[in-house]
Amino acid sequence: MQFADFVDAPGRPLVEILVEPTKACGLSLEDWDLVVRIARAAKLLATLRAHLAAAAVLDRVPPAVAQAMESEVAVARFRQQMARLELRRVERVLAPIDVPIALLKGAAYLVEELAIAEGRLLADVDILVPRDRVDAVERALVAAGWDRPQLDAHDERYYREWSHEIPPLRFPGHPLELDVHHAILPLTGRVRPDEAALFAASRASRLGRFRVLCPEDQVLHACAHLFQDSDLSNRLRDLVDFDGLVRELGRHEAFWDRLLDRSRLHGLDRPLWYAMRFGSSALRTPVPRRALDRLSETAPSRFVGGLMDRVVPSALLPSYPDRTPARVRLSRAMMAARYHWLRLPPRLLARHALGKAFRGLKAKLAAATPAPSPR
Amino acid sequence: MQIGDLDQKAIERELRGAGVAIDFGLARVRVRAEVTGFGAALQLLYAHFPFEHARGFFEVSASLARGRGLRRYIRPQLHFVVDGERPFEPFPADTHLPLFEWGVNFCVAHRCNHLLLLHAGAVERDGAGVLLPALPGTGKSTLTAALALRGFRLFSDEFGAVRLADGAMVPAPRPIALKNDSIELMRRFCSDAAFGPTFPRTRKGIVAHLAPPAASVARRHEPVRPRLIVFPRFARGSALKIETITRSRAFVKLSTNSFNYELLGPASFESVGRLVQECACYSLVYDDLEAAVRAIGDLVASETRDEHSVGAGQRLPH
Amino acid sequence: MPGPSAGPPKPRWRAGYPEILTIPLDDELVVFNPISWETHLLNAAGAQVFEALLERAMSLPELRLELEDMRAGVGEPVRDEQIETLLAELEDLGLVTCLRSEAGNANR
Numbered sequence: 001m002q003f004a005d006f007v008d009a010p011g012r013p014l015v016e017i018l019v020e021p022t023k024a025c026g027l028s029l030e031d032w033d034l035v036v037r038i039a040r041a042a043k044l045l046a047t048l049r050a051h052l053a054a055a056a057v058l059d060r061v062p063p064a065v066a067q068a069m070e071s072e073v074a075v076a077r078f079r080q081q082m083a084r085l086e087l088r089r090v091e092r093v094l095a096p097i098d099v100p101i102a103l104l105k106g107a108a109y110l111v112e113e114l115a116i117a118e119g120r121l122l123a124d125v126d127i128l129v130p131r132d133r134v135d136a137v138e139r140a141l142v143a144a145g146w147d148r149p150q151l152d153a154h155d156e157r158y159y160r161e162w163s164h165e166i167p168p169l170r171f172p173g174h175p176l177e178l179d180v181h182h183a184i185l186p187l188t189g190r191v192r193p194d195e196a197a198l199f200a201a202s203r204a205s206r207l208g209r210f211r212v213l214c215p216e217d218q219v220l221h222a223c224a225h226l227f228q229d230s231d232l233s234n235r236l237r238d239l240v241d242f243d244g245l246v247r248e249l250g251r252h253e254a255f256w257d258r259l260l261d262r263s264r265l266h267g268l269d270r271p272l273w274y275a276m277r278f279g280s281s282a283l284r285t286p287v288p289r290r291a292l293d294r295l296s297e298t299a300p301s302r303f304v305g306g307l308m309d310r311v312v313p314s315a316l317l318p319s320y321p322d323r324t325p326a327r328v329r330l331s332r333a334m335m336a337a338r339y340h341w342l343r344l345p346p347r348l349l350a351r352h353a354l355g356k357a358f359r360g361l362k363a364k365l366a367a368a369t370p371a372p373s374p375r
Numbered sequence: 376m377q378i379g380d381l382d383q384k385a386i387e388r389e390l391r392g393a394g395v396a397i398d399f400g401l402a403r404v405r406v407r408a409e410v411t412g413f414g415a416a417l418q419l420l421y422a423h424f425p426f427e428h429a430r431g432f433f434e435v436s437a438s439l440a441r442g443r444g445l446r447r448y449i450r451p452q453l454h455f456v457v458d459g460e461r462p463f464e465p466f467p468a469d470t471h472l473p474l475f476e477w478g479v480n481f482c483v484a485h486r487c488n489h490l491l492l493l494h495a496g497a498v499e500r501d502g503a504g505v506l507l508p509a510l511p512g513t514g515k516s517t518l519t520a521a522l523a524l525r526g527f528r529l530f531s532d533e534f535g536a537v538r539l540a541d542g543a544m545v546p547a548p549r550p551i552a553l554k555n556d557s558i559e560l561m562r563r564f565c566s567d568a569a570f571g572p573t574f575p576r577t578r579k580g581i582v583a584h585l586a587p588p589a590a591s592v593a594r595r596h597e598p599v600r601p602r603l604i605v606f607p608r609f610a611r612g613s614a615l616k617i618e619t620i621t622r623s624r625a626f627v628k629l630s631t632n633s634f635n636y637e638l639l640g641p642a643s644f645e646s647v648g649r650l651v652q653e654c655a656c657y658s659l660v661y662d663d664l665e666a667a668v669r670a671i672g673d674l675v676a677s678e679t680r681d682e683h684s685v686g687a688g689q690r691l692p693h
Numbered sequence: 694m695p696g697p698s699a700g701p702p703k704p705r706w707r708a709g710y711p712e713i714l715t716i717p718l719d720d721e722l723v724v725f726n727p728i729s730w731e732t733h734l735l736n737a738a739g740a741q742v743f744e745a746l747l748e749r750a751m752s753l754p755e756l757r758l759e760l761e762d763m764r765a766g767v768g769e770p771v772r773d774e775q776i777e778t779l780l781a782e783l784e785d786l787g788l789v790t791c792l793r794s795e796a797g798n799a800n801r
Contacts, residue, residue: 033432040458041459088728319459321459622721641730644732648718
């Protein structure tokens with residue numbers, strides 16, 4: 001399967017340059033205009049610059065384009081700095097509490113100084129704590145000043161019973177949110193990774209008491225995050241993460257055996273299979289043949305696999321900057337349905353959908369009849 | 376050929392086709408629009424900008440898109456769309472130009488962080504750059520417009536853009552938005568000032584735009600070294616007052632009158648430090664525009680008189 | 694350095710983070726803290742104390758001597774309480790740290 005076959009033309013140059021940065025040397029200003037717009041929409045503009053820099057072709061980029069990238073890099077750097085600040089604050093506040101805290105995703109990549117941290121536009125800081133300690137952690141953070149969103153009863157229950165994270169906290173004035181996870185996938189989902197095993201295999205990070213997942217679990221989390229816990233819409237950057245993690249952490253033969261063992265343990269074979277398949281076809285992620293073979297028993301059926309092959313590329317990539325073709329909209333709608341299906345078993349899905357519809361109706365009625373405003 | 380030279384049909388065609396390209400120095404914008412009247416407004420306010428086909432690289436590719444469904448026809452709305460996103464609430468369809476200007480400002484603030492962006496008017500005279508940092512709503516645009524109409528080269532009434540590498544000010548001459556009383560004030564100040572259409576019902580009241588002078592537009596690719604920082608404050612009934620301010624106070628005021636001081640971290644620290652070390656810093660309280668313009672002219676004259684090693688013809692890299 | 698009759702070793706202060714950026718503006722100082730990315734403005738007194746501590750770690754008596762030297766007889770003598778207040782403020786801002794645990798290593 002050729003990834004590029006299924007993707008509308010605009011997304012292709014970006015993917016090509018990410019994989020082979022030297023191709024950037026042949027781009028005209030018109031080409032760059034499209035690439036920059038798409039990269040920006042995909043939140044990959046600063047990452048693209050990092051790839052170009054690593055291939056030593058940054059000087060072949062036209063000045064105006066280089067400046068646009070520099071601007072994005074400035075934003076990325078600022079968010080990373082803010083993430084570090086947030087982590088230091090969290091560490092201070094949680095010092096008296098005896099609880100293991102693991103960094104997840106961008107926070108982990110940043111602290112461990114992985115290559116994919118460069119140019120990354122962090123939206124929030126993700127940490128993982130054991131489920132039985134999450135209330136204590138939340139209380140301590142809120143007492144120390146973090147704000148918690150005001151939620152209605154339905155959303156509160158959703159977070160308590162179904163979700164794998166508490167409502168996002170924000171320290172006043174801070175640009176990033178703090179997401180405290182107690183699992184890496186929703187509690188009600190069809191796949192339940194082994195949290196105890198995540199912590200058991202975790203290791204000390206480069207920052208204070210924070211831990212990071214072992215390399216295999218980091219890779220698996222990236223797969224799960226993209227293929228089990230998202231609607232894939234415009235999520236190329238998550239596939240780029242997977243690709244980067246594998247390239248940096250998976251250099252040794254033994255890694256792949258361990259990865260597959262851990263995947264089996266956590267029940268994440270399917271998302272891993274998808275990540276390996278789409279990563280290798282889109283980004284030439286170096287996946288050994290035997291790893292794919294070992295997973296082929298848990299591969300999707302030919303029907304499902306074929307459908308995913310057709311739908312994932314259009315959903316994953318950012319589309320034309322000015323319009324979204326019908327095929328892309330359809331692909332994204334299908335992936336959104338899949339996301340809900342995976343996240344909530346049927347009875348909860350119905351209840352959740354009905355709850356949302358009812359609340360939506362209530363909101364519309366409330367908006368149509370404005371309450372008298374106090375003067 | 377300039378944008379003002381096109382006939383109206385031609386500009387409407389471009390707007391509905393590949394878009395109209397506007398290079399205002401700091402950035403290039405490509406705009407498409409599906410609303411009538413916008414083309415005519417562009418022709419008035421961007422009259423002196425060269426007409427270019429919308430090809431190449433643009434910092435901002437935007438379109439003004441009609442509202443969907445009912446709002447296409449009933450109290451029609453216009454959205455500012457940039458790269459598939461609609462960053463803010465729609466405007467009524469007849470306030471197309473203010474929407475466009477506001478949208479471009481938004482994009483500049485988000486996409487030009489390779490520069491220090493001060494919340495300041497910026498002008499130049501005799502090779503000396505002048506920055507006029509001030510909070511929104513304090514009359515900065517009116518003062519900048521007055522300076523532009525009295526022979527200062529207009530850089531911007533909104534963004535004092537400073538290069539991090541060498542501290543040079545980067546021009547971004549665009550229409551100056553004036554509100555309510557300032558419109559009449561400026562018409563009296565300069566009777567043949569080139570105004571665009573008046574928009575009577577925007578969120579900020581009555582808005583009209585002053586076209587950037589042709590000479591400012593022509594030199595939009597010529598940066599300049601800043602030499603003077605004046606913190607202006609309009610105070611009705613007050614006598615004109617100019618005071619030097621300490622460099623440390625100027626530093627604090629500059630860093631608070633900035634779009635991206637926090638964002639740039641050490642780079643903006645160095646940049647603002649250099650600004651207060653290399654510029655003379657003053658505060659200016661004024662009631663009368665004419666007097667304020669004269670005072671600033673005098674300050675520039677004293678700066679350029681003292682400098683012998685730097686002539687008015689010093690060239691900075693583009 | 695304190696001699697044998699100087700009493701218990703005194704805590705020493707040091708300007709934190711060698712990567713702190715400073716720009717002198719007249720007799721004041723703007724300081725950029727690379728950890729917090731915050732900028733601070735120090736008045737003349739604070740600037741003197743801070744710049745002294747950037748040079749090397751000092752105890753309170755050493756700092757007082759240093760500031761007296763800088764003052765060179767001009768103006769009021771510097772009082773310990775003033776220095777302590779300044780140090781506390783600077784510590785609050787994260788610009789200086791107190792080496793309390795190294796109080797015994799007077800020769801560092």
